[in-house]
Amino acid sequence: MSASNPYECPFTGKVWTPAQRRRSEKLTKQAIVAGDIFKPKQCNRCGKTTGRIDYHNHDYDHHTRYLEPLCQGCHTSMHRRFKKSGPSEIDRSYWRRFVDHP
Numbered sequence: 001m002s003a004s005n006p007y008e009c010p011f012t013g014k015v016w017t018p019a020q021r022r023r024s025e026k027l028t029k030q031a032i033v034a035g036d037i038f039k040p041k042q043c044n045r046c047g048k049t050t051g052r053i054d055y056h057n058h059d060y061d062h063h064t065r066y067l068e069p070l071c072q073g074c075h076t077s078m079h080r081r082f083k084k085s086g087p088s089e090i091d092r093s094y095w096r097r098f099v100d101h102p
């Protein structure tokens with residue numbers, strides 16, 4: 001995913017510009033610093049607890065609601081898979097666990 005391209009949610013078709021994403025990511029970081037949400041410590045997919053763990057936001061319209069902690073490897077491969085072949089039904093049911101809107 002290029003930093004200059006808009007990011008489209010593979011499930012809802014919602015599109016966010018890089019500026020909107022950056023703003024949302026900044027708010028997420030501020031919420032961690034403020035103690036509103038926990039700093040991500042463990043990857044939700046592979047269970048890794050070492051190295052860099054970041055939140056993937058499943059909906060950038062909300063900066064704290066739909067966050068999933070992922071290690072860099074799982075995060076990169078998820079974005080790459082969506083871009084290459086689109087999300088599968090398994091991805092969709094997985095996504096539904098994080099996002100409470102259709």
Ligand SMILES: [Zn+2]
Nearest residue numbers: 043046071074
């Ligand atoms: Zn992982």
Ligand SMILES: [Zn+2]
Nearest residue numbers: 055056057075
């Ligand atoms: Zn992400």
